[in-house]
Amino acid sequence: xxxxxxxxxxxxxxxxxxxxxxxxxxxxxxxxxxxxxxxxxxxxxxxxxxxxxxxxxxxxxxxxxxxxxxxxxxxxxxxxxxxxxxxxxxxxxxxxxxxxxxxxxxxxxxxxxxxxxxxxxxxxxxxxxxxxxxxxxxxxxxxxxxxxxxxxxxxxxxxxxxxxxxxxxxxxxxxxxxxxxxxxxxxxxxxxxxxxxxxxxxxxxxxxxxxxxxxxxxxxxxxxxxxxxxxxxxxxxxxxxxxxxxxxxxxxxxxxxxxxxxxxxxxxxxxxxxxxxxxxxxxxxxxxxxxxxxxxxxxxxxxxxxxxxxxxxxxxxxxxxxxxxxxxxxxxxxxxxxxxxxxxxxxxxxxxxxxxxxxxxxxxxxxxxxxxxxxxxxxxxxxxxx
Amino acid sequence: xxxxxxxxxxxxxxxxxxxxxxxxxxxxxxxxxxxxxxxxxxxxxxxxxxxxxxxxxxxxxxxxxxxxxxxxxxxxxxxxxxxxxxxxxxxxxxxxxxxxxxxxxxxxxxxxxxxxxxxxxxxxxxxxxxxxxxxxxxxxxxxxxxxxxxxxxxxxxxxxxxxxxxxxxxxxxxxxxxxxxxxxxxxxxxxxxxxxxxxxxxxxxxxxxxxxxxxxxxxxxxxxxxxxxxxxxxxxxxxxxxxxxxxxxxxxxxxxxxxxxxxxxxxxxxxxxxxxxxxxxxxxxxxxxxxxxxxxxxxxxxxxxxxxxxxxxxxxxxxxxxxxxxxxxxxxxxxxxxxxxxxxxxxxxxxxxxxxxxxxxxxxxxxxxxxxxxxxxxxxxxxxxxxxxxxxxxxxxxxxxxx
Numbered sequence: 031x032x033x034x035x036x037x038x039x040x041x042x043x044x045x046x047x048x049x050x051x052x053x054x055x056x057x058x059x060x061x062x063x064x065x066x067x068x069x070x071x072x073x074x075x076x077x078x079x080x081x082x083x084x085x086x087x088x089x090x091x092x093x094x095x096x097x098x099x100x101x102x103x104x105x106x107x108x109x110x111x112x113x114x115x116x117x118x119x120x121x122x123x124x125x126x127x128x129x130x131x132x133x134x135x136x137x138x139x140x141x142x143x144x145x146x147x148x149x150x151x152x153x154x155x156x157x158x159x160x161x162x163x164x165x166x167x168x169x170x171x172x173x174x175x176x177x178x179x180x181x182x183x184x185x186x187x188x189x190x191x192x193x194x195x196x197x198x199x200x201x202x203x204x205x206x207x208x209x210x211x212x213x214x215x216x217x218x219x220x221x222x223x224x225x226x227x228x229x230x231x232x233x234x235x236x237x238x239x240x241x242x243x244x245x246x247x248x249x250x251x252x253x254x255x256x257x258x259x260x261x262x263x264x265x266x267x268x269x270x271x272x273x274x275x276x277x278x279x280x281x282x283x284x285x286x287x288x289x290x291x292x293x294x295x296x297x298x299x300x301x302x303x304x305x306x307x308x309x310x311x312x313x314x315x316x317x318x319x320x321x322x323x324x325x326x327x328x329x330x331x332x333x334x335x336x337x338x339x340x341x342x343x344x345x346x347x348x349x350x351x352x353x354x355x356x357x358x359x360x361x362x363x364x365x366x367x368x369x370x371x372x373x374x375x376x377x378x379x380x381x382x383x384x385x386x387x388x389x390x391x392x393x394x395x396x397x398x399x400x401x402x403x404x405x406x407x408x409x410x411x412x413x414x415x416x
Numbered sequence: 417x418x419x420x421x422x423x424x425x426x427x428x429x430x431x432x433x434x435x436x437x438x439x440x441x442x443x444x445x446x447x448x449x450x451x452x453x454x455x456x457x458x459x460x461x462x463x464x465x466x467x468x469x470x471x472x473x474x475x476x477x478x479x480x481x482x483x484x485x486x487x488x489x490x491x492x493x494x495x496x497x498x499x500x501x502x503x504x505x506x507x508x509x510x511x512x513x514x515x516x517x518x519x520x521x522x523x524x525x526x527x528x529x530x531x532x533x534x535x536x537x538x539x540x541x542x543x544x545x546x547x548x549x550x551x552x553x554x555x556x557x558x559x560x561x562x563x564x565x566x567x568x569x570x571x572x573x574x575x576x577x578x579x580x581x582x583x584x585x586x587x588x589x590x591x592x593x594x595x596x597x598x599x600x601x602x603x604x605x606x607x608x609x610x611x612x613x614x615x616x617x618x619x620x621x622x623x624x625x626x627x628x629x630x631x632x633x634x635x636x637x638x639x640x641x642x643x644x645x646x647x648x649x650x651x652x653x654x655x656x657x658x659x660x661x662x663x664x665x666x667x668x669x670x671x672x673x674x675x676x677x678x679x680x681x682x683x684x685x686x687x688x689x690x691x692x693x694x695x696x697x698x699x700x701x702x703x704x705x706x707x708x709x710x711x712x713x714x715x716x717x718x719x720x721x722x723x724x725x726x727x728x729x730x731x732x733x734x735x736x737x738x739x740x741x742x743x744x745x746x747x748x749x750x751x752x753x754x755x756x757x758x759x760x761x762x763x764x765x766x767x768x769x770x771x772x773x774x775x776x777x778x779x780x781x782x783x784x785x786x787x788x789x790x791x792x793x794x795x796x797x798x799x800x801x802x803x804x805x806x807x808x809x810x811x812x813x814x815x816x817x818x819x
Contacts, residue, residue, distance in 0.1 A: 360503070
């Protein structure tokens with residue numbers, strides 16, 4: 031397979047996200063533990079011998095789900111429920127739902143009421159991310175997941191298997207960071223929409239497979255390396271939970287906006303930090319979770335948002351930010367004035383662009399993005415020396 | 417015979433009680449007592465025992481809404497980037513604070529914020545923005561939502577250590593150590609008040625009901641904002657006496673009461689009178705609700721209130737789907753209910769997310785039709801009276817047909 035084929039295969043997971051997991055299950059007589067985003071420690075599931083599978087959704091309506099939860103609940107939850115009600119997830123053995131907001135808190139029981147025969151687990155993530163009590167609690171909470179998986183699968187999760195899983199995932203993160211860095215420098219011809227599909231694919235197939243494919247993809251892409259020729263484009267950062275609908279992402283390239291970085295649950299946020307392999311594996315997982323890039327669902331008592339935004343803006347030479355919440359995301363909506371203010375202090379313009387998984391007509395989105403790109407270009411021209 | 421509503425006289429005292437509460441808060445702050453903006457499930461007795469002035473932004477938001485100031489204060493807030501889909505309590509309180517337009521004559525400036533996400537996560541985000549606005553610290557009691565699962569020992573450890581941290585945090589703010597005797601005294605008053613509130617709520621078991629859920633909504637302000645004080649205790653003593661008298665004399669809220677209904681979720685604060693009159697016209701009385709129940713169960717162990725708080729945070733507030741279903745089924749028997757209204761509150765995802773599922777299961781278990789009312793607890797732009805009236809008319813036709 032040449033790298034173009036590999037790329038095509040990875041990109042195809044965007045519209046067909048579960049085929050690989052189905053194949054893995056039947057080939058290995060294995061257990062598939064699905065999970066919602068964000069922040070489920072996939073390494074623990076991997077170490078149990080099961081396949082962790084991130085379920086997000088595809089671009090379509092959610093009429094079945096809406097008879098179970100109100101239509102004003104975000105599509106991060108409506109979509110997986112819709113897929114399950116349509117029996118498209120009939121191959122999964124379990125579901126792990128992270129508690130990050132009021133909707134996820136109540137949703138986990140709606141899920142259990144509808145699918146009582148699965149291994150269902152709600153991950154009680156602490157909202158505090160600093161202090162000893164939060165750290166100890168998270169450790170116990172990760173241990174609870176580990177123990178429940180052990181009972182469900184009838185086998186022990188050893189330190190050795192945890193260390194192995196962490197090694198596989200760290201390897202994946204290193205490879206993704208290389209891909210990210212090459213794109214950021216404008217060295218490889220990889221549109222953002224395709225790039226994000228490659229990253230997301232890591233969460234829907236065995237991580238070892240993704241490592242193999244990704245290494246070969248990087249080899250191939252390196253041969254295509256060329257100097258940056260994107261003087262006309264403006265460099266933007268997408269700050270949101272999921273880059274959906276996917277069709278929106280292609281608009282950025284079309285409109286001369288180079289998306290060099292993002293903050294998606296299944297994007298850059300997944301691979302910025304490794305797990306420390308020198309410490310106890312569960313402690314390593316806890317430390318990684320607590321030091322991750324900030325998220326609106328959590329409560330920060332420090333200036334982590336300011337520091338994070340400063341870093342991302344400098345690191346990517348960002349000229350504009352698109353604030354990209356899924357519709358009805360209360361935490362992100364509450365954080366918007368804060369983040370707009372922080373970016374304002376840095377002189378970075380922000381566009382608020384609320385989206386839903388189901389794209390519908392993109393006419394209005396295109397117009398708004400066009401105007402934003404135009405404004406960023408004018409700003410750039412003004413700042414250039416005569 | 418036309419149905420009518422027989423008012424409870426004691427409720428008239430509330431106007432002064434509520435006004436005095438805010439005036440006393442301003443006065444105490446002027447005298448240099450520390451002020452905390454706290455959420456309604458904060459440990460009120462602890463704050464009172466430490467001589468802290470507690471201001472309840474949720475209660476304040478209700479006043480903004482009841483005085484019909486919502487549109488006036490939320491429009492400027494939305495211009496700052498806050499979206500209209502956010503909780504209308506948060507928007508009304510922040511809008512009022514940021515614009516300085518107050519329904520209660522203004523609030524004293526806070527020295528700190530305190531909330532727990534046992535209630536909802538919205539409060540954390542709302543208080544984050546407010547504490548940044550005032551440049552003061554925010555203490556969060558972070559409570560895992562366990563959904564009734566048994567393996568929750570670590571949750572109790574987590575909450576207990578945070579309450580210890582909270583006491584330290586408050587001691588630093590007040591510059592004084594917590595006096596256990598003070599706390600015991602406040603807990604004693606609080607427990608008496610809680611017991612009265614329970615009896616008042618449960619008096620609705622009588623047929624006809626001497627008190628409606630609307631009356632409970634109106635009369636809950638003191639137990640929310642002044643629990644542990646003599647003002648609240650005396651108010652509920654007076655209220656209880658009047659309710660007892662109504663029971664003795666067989667006076668119901670609704671003449672010829674025919675339907676005894678359950679109300680799920682928050683009130684429509686803008687529509688208390690209108691909705692109450694509408695229901696009276698159907699000879700329907702709301703007799704029971706989940707919304708006012710918590711304050712009936714806030715009893716604290718006088719010897720060890722911290723353990724009571726831990727238990728309340730980890731277990732009592734854990735209103736998961738199964739427990740909500742179980743509650744409604746129990747209330748049906750206890751209050752002789754023959755109908756259920758579930759308020760699908762656009763502004764409260766915590767309550768609303770599971771409502772379609774809860775309604776389905778409740779209908780299956782009880783065989784009684786339940787109605788989902790589309791509304792919002794504080795922003796009238798998100799529902800229409802016409803639609804509610806049409807929906808309820810249809811619902812009562814169903815109940816009538818099923819006899």
